[in-house]
Amino acid sequence: MTPAHFAFSSAFMLGLAGLAFHRTHFISALLCLEGLMLSLFIALSLWTELFNLTHNSASMPMILLAFSACEAGTGLALLVATTRTHSTNRLKNLNLLQC
Amino acid sequence: MAPPIYSALIISLGLGTTMTFASTHWYLAWMGIEINTLAIIPLMSQNHTPRATEATTKYFFAQATASATLLFASISNAFLTGEWDILQTPNTLTSSLITLALAMKIGLAPLHSWMPEVMQGLSLLNGLILSTWQKLAPLYLIYQIQPTNSNIFITLGLLSIIVGGWGGFNQVQLRKILAYSSIAHLGWMILILSFSPPLALLTILIYLLMTFSLFSSFMLTRTTHINSLATTWAKIPILTISTPLVLLSLGGLPPLTGFMPKWLILQELTKQDLAPIAALAALSSLFSLYFYLRLSYAMTLTMPPNNPAGTLPWRLNTRHNTTMMSLTTTSTICLLPVTPAIMALLPF
Numbered sequence: 001m002t003p004a005h006f007a008f009s010s011a012f013m014l015g016l017a018g019l020a021f022h023r024t025h026f027i028s029a030l031l032c033l034e035g036l037m038l039s040l041f042i043a044l045s046l047w048t049e050l051f052n053l054t055h056n057s058a059s060m061p062m063i064l065l066a067f068s069a070c071e072a073g074t075g076l077a078l079l080v081a082t083t084r085t086h087s088t089n090r091l092k093n094l095n096l097l098q099c
Numbered sequence: 100m101a102p103p104i105y106s107a108l109i110i111s112l113g114l115g116t117t118m119t120f121a122s123t124h125w126y127l128a129w130m131g132i133e134i135n136t137l138a139i140i141p142l143m144s145q146n147h148t149p150r151a152t153e154a155t156t157k158y159f160f161a162q163a164t165a166s167a168t169l170l171f172a173s174i175s176n177a178f179l180t181g182e183w184d185i186l187q188t189p190n191t192l193t194s195s196l197i198t199l200a201l202a203m204k205i206g207l208a209p210l211h212s213w214m215p216e217v218m219q220g221l222s223l224l225n226g227l228i229l230s231t232w233q234k235l236a237p238l239y240l241i242y243q244i245q246p247t248n249s250n251i252f253i254t255l256g257l258l259s260i261i262v263g264g265w266g267g268f269n270q271v272q273l274r275k276i277l278a279y280s281s282i283a284h285l286g287w288m289i290l291i292l293s294f295s296p297p298l299a300l301l302t303i304l305i306y307l308l309m310t311f312s313l314f315s316s317f318m319l320t321r322t323t324h325i326n327s328l329a330t331t332w333a334k335i336p337i338l339t340i341s342t343p344l345v346l347l348s349l350g351g352l353p354p355l356t357g358f359m360p361k362w363l364i365l366q367e368l369t370k371q372d373l374a375p376i377a378a379l380a381a382l383s384s385l386f387s388l389y390f391y392l393r394l395s396y397a398m399t400l401t402m403p404p405n406n407p408a409g410t411l412p413w414r415l416n417t418r419h420n421t422t423m424m425s426l427t428t429t430s431t432i433c434l435l436p437v438t439p440a441i442m443a444l445l446p447f
Contacts, residue, residue, distance in 0.1 A: 005178045012171050019164055029160060036167040043174045051181060060126060064170075067133050071163055074140055078156050085149040094153045097216040 004046045011039035026082060026089040030075045037068035100145050111138035112232065119236035124183045125173035129166065132204070132236050136162045139233065143225050154220025158229075161213035165203035172196035185243050194244060195251050204237040207255050207289060208262035211282050215266065218278035223323070226274055227314040230281050231307050238303055241289070242296055249293035257379060259286025264386025271325045273317060276390055280349060281310065283387045290380060291364045294371050297445040302360040305434075309349050309357055312431045315424035316342045329397045341428050343395035348431045350388035356434040359441070 001009070018032035044061040052058075079089060086093045100108075111134055118131030136159070144155040176193040177183055188194050199210070206214035218226050246252060263283025270276045288302040316338055322328050332339045348355035353362075361384065368377035434441070 002178070005175065009171075009175065012167075016164070016168070019160075026156075033160075033163055033167070036164075036171075040167065040170050040174065043171070043178075047174060047177055051178070063126075063130070067130065070137055071133070074137055075159065075163070078140070078144070078152070078159055081144060081147070081152045082156055085147070085152045094156065096150050096153055097157075097219045 002050075004050060008039050008043040008046065011042070012036060015039060022091070024090055024092075026079050026091055029091070030072070030079065033075060034068070034072055037064070037071070041065060041068070100141075104141075108138050108142055111135075112142075112228070114138075116232065116236045120239055123185055125176070125185055125188075126170075126183060128185060128236075128240055129170045129173065132169070132240075133166055135233060135236055136166065139225075139228065142228070143221055146222065150220040151222075154217045157213050157220075158217045161217075162204060165200045165210075168203070169197060169200035172200060185240065186245070188244055194246070198241065198244065198246070198251055198255075201237045201241050202255055202289070205234050205241075205285055206278075206282055207285055208258040208282060211259065211262060214282060215270075215275045215278040218274045218281075219272055221274070223274070223314060223318045223321070226277065227311065227318075230277065230310050230314070234281075234285070234303075238285075238288075241292065242299065245296065246293045252289050252293045253373075253376060256286045256288075256290025256292075257376065257383070259283060259289065260380050260383045261386075262286075264383050264389075267387065267390045270390065273323050273325070273328070273394075276394070277310070277313065280387060280391075281306075283384065284310075284349075287360065287364060287380065287384070290376075291367055295367050298360070298363055298367055301441065301445055302364065305356060305360050308427050309345060309431045312345050312424060312427035313342070313349065315421075315427065316345065319419055319421070319424065325394065325397045328394060329401060331398055332402075339399045341432070343399050344432045345428060346391040346395050350391040351384055352388070354435050356431050359435055359438050363438075363442075 015032050015035035019029055019036065022029040022032065041061050041064050044064055048055060048058050048060065082094070083089050115131045115133070115135030115138060118134065119128045120131075122128045122131060140155055140159055143158065144151050172193045173183070175196070176188060176191070179191065179193065180187075180189060182188070188197065203210035218229065221229065259282050263279045263281075263286055266282070267276050267279030270279065284302070284306040288299045288306065291302065292299040317323070320327070320331050320334055320338065322331065331342075344355060348357035351357045351361040361381070365377045365381060368374070368380075
């Protein structure tokens with residue numbers, strides 16, 4: 001495993017752990033999701049620089065950025081919708097569907 | 100919802116799955132899956148009720164995490180082998196990570212926790228789209244991995260069959276029961292995937308037919324609880340004949356269609372010298388049969404001593420469009436005798 005691979009893998013794993021173990025706020029989960037996407041952006045850019053020396057797929061990180069922005073927008077819209085319906089963004093309040 | 104927005108979302112839903120089906124590059128497949136997720140979120144939350152919003156939020160988190168993990172595994176594969184081709188994914192750690200990410204996408208155990216709650220909060224039509232259309236793209240990718248190491252698939256499959264049966268034991272809400280039934284059926288599918296991919300394709304097709312038929316029956320009477328199932332006899336009596344047969348077909352009883360995939364899977368597993376796994380899978384699907392039987396019992400085999408449910412509703416002429424429902428219900432009940440013809444159609 002090259003140092004670059006290790007770097008973005010550990011960044012991704014930290015973000016994933018943050019997303020899996022978030023406990024109180026909705027928005028901290030969204031931030032971890034953004035961190036995941038950022039580590040993947042760096043990973044794609046590094047791949048283009050290190051391995052794809054013809055740079056013929058150098059647009060991959062930019063497309064990832066576009067999709068990540070769409071996903072972040074969707075997440076924020078859901079945050080607003082949750083705050084409107086559940087009156088808070090605490091995750092313990094999302095307990096309507098258990099029964 | 101305004102018609103232009105609604106049609107744009109439906110077209111995006113189709114576009115996402117089509118992109119994934121048409122791709123040989125992992126990146127394009129990931130993009131198709133992302134488009135699918137983004138397109139269904141507004142459809143799921145268009146009700147603006149608290150339950151729908153909560154279901155959409157949980158669905159969004161599960162799917163976004165799984166998509167990110169899928170892309171991470173693809174990029175790791177590109178770093179390690181330099182390949183982005185889907186058919187050329189050799190069986191390393193990254194292939195297992197891709198399988199786990201796709202398993203979370205479709206709701207296999209042990210990554211299934213979001214599925215019952217999300218299904219519970221959605222309307223029946225959205226639940227139908229979630230159980231049928233949204234599963235197609237990830238299942239296609241799992242099918243294409245063409246694994247040779249079967250351990251992870253057997254583990255996912257057996258766990259899903261057991262969890263899908265055991266989890267549905269105590270449920271009275273129909274959408275949660277349908278979620279657990281989906282987990283169990285996809286468990287059967289992924290159990291056989293490493294041994295005979297065409298059989299997995301057969302299982303998923305039969306499952307889609309049966310689920311469509313059951314959801315259509317529930318949409319016709321707009322029932323979401325066993326209590327309202329019990330009054331179906333007063334509204335649409337023919338459903339008390341067809342729906343129990345569909346439920347028993349989901350449970351895998353001969354001579355109904357649902358027996359076909361289970362039979363062929365057990366036969367294939369026995370041929371591969373995995374008879375204990377086959378026995379465990381067959382015994383675990385008895386759990387699911389129990390709650391399907393309970394639904395049939397509530398619908399058909401109970402009759403109140405007086406007739407309050409039959410006295411109140413007006414018998415008006417309603418125009419239900421039952422084309423797809425009748426086609427899928429007939430297929431769910433009557434297709435077992437044509438098993439050789441169906442097997443001839445698949446690339447065995």
